[in-house]
Amino acid sequence: xxxxxxxxxxxxxxxxLEGLGTAEQxxxxxxxxxxxxxxxxxYCVSGILISAAALLKRNPSPTEAEVRxxxxxxxxxxxxxxxxxxx
Numbered sequence: 001x002x003x004x005x006x007x008x009x010x011x012x013x014x015x016x017l018e019g020l021g022t023a024e025q026x027x028x029x030x031x032x033x034x035x036x037x038x039x040x041x042x043y044c045v046s047g048i049l050i051s052a053a054a055l056l057k058r059n060p061s062p063t064e065a066e067v068r069x070x071x072x073x074x075x076x077x078x079x080x081x082x083x084x085x086x087x
Contacts, residue, residue, distance in 0.1 A: 017046040020053055029053055029087070036087040040078035047074045048084055 021027035029052055032038075039045040048071055055062055055070040062070070067085050076084070 015050065015053075017049060020049060027053065029056070032087040033084070036083050038080055038083040038087040040080055044074050044076040044078075048076065052084075052087075 021030050026034075027049075029049055033045065033049065051070050051074055052067070055067065059066060064085060071081075071084060
């Protein structure tokens with residue numbers, strides 16, 4: 001969303017991290033990221049979770065290469081990439 005022009009989402013549904021799950025009922029991806037310890041600083045995790053959720057909506061059983069490609073536009077400086085892919 002950081003580089004998404006507002007006009008490009010006119011008349012479209014936009015899901016943010018808050019729309020994935022709640023503290024009481026987290027989205028399965030959020031639970032898995034916690035289990036895999038797939039985040040450190042939290043800076044990139046919102047975009048990565050949204051990208052991963054979009055991928056799983058399109059393809060419920062992606063290959064590792066497809067997961068890596070889907071997350072490629074998100075920059076993580078903590079070095080948690082492999083744990084995020086596992087999650």
